[in-house]
Amino acid sequence: MSDAAALAAPAGAEAIADARERLDAHVREMVAWHFDRATGCPFWLEYAEGLDFDPRDVIGGYADLHRLGHFQDEWLRGGPIRRWVPQGLAGQPLYVFETGGSTGLPKSRINIRDFQTDYELYSDTLSDESFPPGSDWLMLGPTGPRRLRLAIEHLAQHRGGAAFHVDLDPRWVNKLVRGGRHQEMAAYKEHVIDQALKILRGHDGVRCLFTTPKLLEALCEKVSLVKLGIRGIFCGGTEMNAQFHRFAREELVPGIDFIPTYGNTLMGLACSRPFVAEPEGGGDPDYTITYYPPHPRAIFDLVDPDDPSRTVDYGETGRVMLTTLTREFFMPRFLERDEGEREAPIVAYPWDGVSGLRLFQRFGESVVVGVY
Amino acid sequence: MLHLPVLRRGSPYRSLDVQPLADLRTGQRVAELSLANPGLIARDLTETQAEARSLRDGIRCEELVGICGKAAELFLDGELPAGQRSHGREDYLAHLAATTGMPLAMGRRNMDKIAFVLREMERVLAGLTRDLPLDAIDDGWHEDERMVSFRRTSDLLGAVLPSNSPGVHSLWIPALALKTCLALKPGRQEPWTPMRIAQALLAAGTPPAMLGIYPTSHAGAAEILLRSGRSLLFGDRATVAPWRHDPGVQLHGPGWSKVLFGPDCAARAADHLELVAESVAANGGRSCINASGVWMPSHGHQFGLALAEKLSTIPARALDDPAAALAAQPSAAAAEAVSQFVEQRLAGGRAEDLTARFRDPGAAGRVATVDGSSFLLPTVLYTDDPTHLLAQTELLFPLVTIVEAPTEQLIDHLGETLVLSVISDDPGFQRRFLDDRRVDRLNLGAIPTTRVSWDQPHEGNLFHHLFEQRALQHDLATSAGSPSPR
Numbered sequence: 114m115s116d117a118a119a120l121a122a123p124a125g126a127e128a129i130a131d132a133r134e135r136l137d138a139h140v141r142e143m144v145a146w147h148f149d150r151a152t153g154c155p156f157w158l159e160y161a162e163g164l165d166f167d168p169r170d171v172i173g174g175y176a177d178l179h180r181l182g183h184f185q186d187e188w189l190r191g192g193p194i195r196r197w198v199p200q201g202l203a204g205q206p207l208y209v210f211e212t213g214g215s216t217g218l219p220k221s222r223i224n225i226r227d228f229q230t231d232y233e234l235y236s237d238t239l240s241d242e243s244f245p246p247g248s249d250w251l252m253l254g255p256t257g258p259r260r261l262r263l264a265i266e267h268l269a270q271h272r273g274g275a276a277f278h279v280d281l282d283p284r285w286v287n288k289l290v291r292g293g294r295h296q297e298m299a300a301y302k303e304h305v306i307d308q309a310l311k312i313l314r315g316h317d318g319v320r321c322l323f324t325t326p327k328l329l330e331a332l333c334e335k336v337s338l339v340k341l342g343i344r345g346i347f348c349g350g351t352e353m354n355a356q357f358h359r360f361a362r363e364e365l366v367p368g369i370d371f372i373p374t375y376g377n378t379l380m381g382l383a384c385s386r387p388f389v390a391e392p393e394g395g396g397d398p399d400y401t402i403t404y405y406p407p408h409p410r411a412i413f414d415l416v417d418p419d420d421p422s423r424t425v426d427y428g429e430t431g432r433v434m435l436t437t438l439t440r441e442f443f444m445p446r447f448l449e450r451d452e453g454e455r456e457a458p459i460v461a462y463p464w465d466g467v468s469g470l471r472l473f474q475r476f477g478e479s480v481v482v483g484v485y
Numbered sequence: 486m487l488h489l490p491v492l493r494r495g496s497p498y499r500s501l502d503v504q505p506l507a508d509l510r511t512g513q514r515v516a517e518l519s520l521a522n523p524g525l526i527a528r529d530l531t532e533t534q535a536e537a538r539s540l541r542d543g544i545r546c547e548e549l550v551g552i553c554g555k556a557a558e559l560f561l562d563g564e565l566p567a568g569q570r571s572h573g574r575e576d577y578l579a580h581l582a583a584t585t586g587m588p589l590a591m592g593r594r595n596m597d598k599i600a601f602v603l604r605e606m607e608r609v610l611a612g613l614t615r616d617l618p619l620d621a622i623d624d625g626w627h628e629d630e631r632m633v634s635f636r637r638t639s640d641l642l643g644a645v646l647p648s649n650s651p652g653v654h655s656l657w658i659p660a661l662a663l664k665t666c667l668a669l670k671p672g673r674q675e676p677w678t679p680m681r682i683a684q685a686l687l688a689a690g691t692p693p694a695m696l697g698i699y700p701t702s703h704a705g706a707a708e709i710l711l712r713s714g715r716s717l718l719f720g721d722r723a724t725v726a727p728w729r730h731d732p733g734v735q736l737h738g739p740g741w742s743k744v745l746f747g748p749d750c751a752a753r754a755a756d757h758l759e760l761v762a763e764s765v766a767a768n769g770g771r772s773c774i775n776a777s778g779v780w781m782p783s784h785g786h787q788f789g790l791a792l793a794e795k796l797s798t799i800p801a802r803a804l805d806d807p808a809a810a811l812a813a814q815p816s817a818a819a820a821e822a823v824s825q826f827v828e829q830r831l832a833g834g835r836a837e838d839l840t841a842r843f844r845d846p847g848a849a850g851r852v853a854t855v856d857g858s859s860f861l862l863p864t865v866l867y868t869d870d871p872t873h874l875l876a877q878t879e880l881l882f883p884l885v886t887i888v889e890a891p892t893e894q895l896i897d898h899l900g901e902t903l904v905l906s907v908i909s910d911d912p913g914f915q916r917r918f919l920d921d922r923r924v925d926r927l928n929l930g931a932i933p934t935t936r937v938s939w940d941q942p943h944e945g946n947l948f949h950h951l952f953e954q955r956a957l958q959h960d961l962a963t964s965a966g967s968p969s970p971r
Contacts, residue, residue: 326524354501360524
């Protein structure tokens with residue numbers, strides 16, 4: 114059995130129980146931190162005043178978080194931003210990252226070191242062969258007020274390299290797409306790709322690439338990334354399905370390690386199930402993309418949209434409910450704008466994952482990805 | 486489960502992203518359709534464009550015309566690949582009916598239209614090119630008494646196709662005979678016809694790399710439009726709007742086709758009742774060349790009642806009924822929603838539904854259900870306001886609005902009109918429309934809007950879309966074979 118196959122195998126009961134125990138302990142630690150006057154942030158301390166219980170007394174583990182209800186994304190729109198800064202971290206340099214914002218007020222999340230920690234943990238899952246330590250990165254994706262630009266730079270630095278960047282404004286792209294301005298969008302894409310090509314051709318130390326599915330396609334139309342020396346691609350930023358995964362591996366970048374990843378400002382980075390190129394017993398590889406959250410810092414539950422207190426069965430479709438538990442950010446049971454199928458724990462990640470991740474269909478919105 | 490693959494430059498490709506196709510009557514899945522991701526389309530189109538010249542050099546138009554002739558018979562009666570199965574004529578018609586609501590009898594008539602175009606490709610090309618010898622396409626020029634030369638505007642024709650009626654597919658086929666590669670996105674409910682045509686063409690000897698069929702998302706459709714130097718886009722007003730100023734995209738939006746009576750003929754409109762009924766209801770009222778308006782300066786209400794009485798005799802019938810003349814709607818809810826849409830516009834005032842009084846009092850309005858299918862019954866509306874929203878409403882069933890107003894108002898507010906049949910004996914009145922830029926096909930006299938003349942395309946001219954005339958001079962002696970100008 115290959116390493117990937119071993120890691121992608123179903124997790125044992127003991128590993129699952131251990132992970133759960135670690136999660137419960139982590140929940141107690143985070144609740145204690147966020148609801149203590151000396152360490153918690155103004156938002157949660159004020160929130161606790163409205164409760165008829167002290168969360169520190171009643172929340173003994175992950176299952177008890179329901180006592181706090183569901184985190185509302187409206188809470189993150191608008192200020193004051195400092196109400197989210199935990200007293201225990203006061204005075205430290207603050208980053209503000211935004212998510213959304215194509216229409217209306219974007220959601221803002223404060224960060225001190227979380228994004229660096231998230232990407233350091235993610236770095237541990239990357240192979241040194243495909244993402245050689247000391248090599249440089251090209252970050253070709255959404256920049257501006259997003260976490261991604263600094264995060265990829267930190268990832269590169271953490272692995273001993275440097276990161277090159279190309280500016281990309283996804284909000285402008287959304288406007289072009291929504292306005293049906295296809296030709297302008299094509300011109301913008303070309304502008305972005307031209308800049309990326311200059312970097313790739315001018316700096317031969319670039320071995321690793323972060324980019325989005327659309328930009329990867331556009332880049333591969335112009336050059337062979339293998340010939341340019343790219344060894345590993347960390348792909349994310351927008352929705353990806355199994356067909357794209359297969360297309361990338363078979364046609365776009367054969368021979369390059371292709372790692373689909375799901376990240377967002379509120380959660381951190383979710384890793385995908387290791388890809389098994391040659392399944393035991395033959396047959397076609399399984400290109401389904403299954404993401405596992407950075408447990409215990411973040412947890413996915415797949416819940417019944419009509420009854421979010423019910424976790425759906427394995428294989429069943431549910432709405433993603435995200436819980437983030439770090440010292441910088443406490444976000445219990447947030448009902449995401451995504452849905453997918455609940456997936457069982459595996460050896461590499463002995464906790465629940467999600468496959469077929471896509472926009473929650475009941476919102477009836479179209480996904481605007483355009484250039485990026 | 487029947488699986489319809491993407492056709493990548495002639496080769497089937499099974500995608501991991503599939504769209505179910507359900508029987509409108511039962512909701513049961515009858516097939517699944519592979520969906521191409523936009524990057525895959527981009528890759529194939531780039532490859533096709535890179536090879537287009539060698540593909541063209543490998544075959545002459547005359548051979549392709551012959552291939553079309555063979556394909557006509559294969560399309561009609563052949564056993565052709567449909568995914569992992571082989572489909573005969575009846576399988577095709579049954580699936581077409583199941584997913585689009587097209588009655589079998591109507592499907593057969595559409596098959597005949599397509600087969601006609603394939604079989605008569607030489608005539609069709611002569612009509613499109615105004616009798617240009619085909620060697621001018623093969624060699625780039627033709628010299629008889631005078632030199633004529635055309636250059637291609639594109640190696641590739643993309644087409645984003647509709648699901649409303651199979652006959653529409655006869656529009657893109659001539660491009661192949663003009664040695665232009667094809668990238669087609671079928672309608673979401675109707676992959677059956679383009680796939681059967683493509684399989685017939687392949688079986689008849691078309692170079693596979695010339696044909697691509699890409700069921701895909703909106704993003705994939707945009708990819709086809711952006712990457713094909715020339716393309717056809719079928720869709721509603723909102724779909725075509727972003728491409729309105731792109732000269733590479735020939736738009737096939739709503740037709741808003743009309744019959745217009747001149748002042749001299751309005752009083753005798755009843756003499757043309759059959760013509761108008763055919764214009765409105767032929768092919769189930771699903772084509773862009775079906776009339777959605779009858780504009781007349783007088784006698785409108787009277788004529789409208791006569792038309793309503795006539796059209797109200799068209800009943801909803803099961804899709805396998807040989808006399809079926811209406812196509813089914815996607816679902817009962819969809820039919821109801823469309824009916825409500827009409828009611829809302831009527832509620833605005835200055836318009837009435839003339840058909841209502843002829844309907845069976847026990848029936849549930851204009852929606853009927855037969856054999857599990859929902860239908861919208863023919864509907865004749867009346868308004869005396871040419872600016873009324875219903876005066877420019879086109880829906881996917883026999884719906885027509887009689888607009889009665891003074892002649893000058895009618896002409897002022899005519900609006901975009903794909904086919905205009907002007908019924909008047911007054912040459913002066915007829916001439917007013919000869920250079921009217923709002924009108925595409927013009928019928929002068931008692932001609933139904935639905936009458937198609939294959940040597941005159943009703944919508945744009947594919948040849949003019951794909952070729953442009955250029956000046957060419959040479960000092961070569963013409964030799965046998967294919968001369969090449971320096």
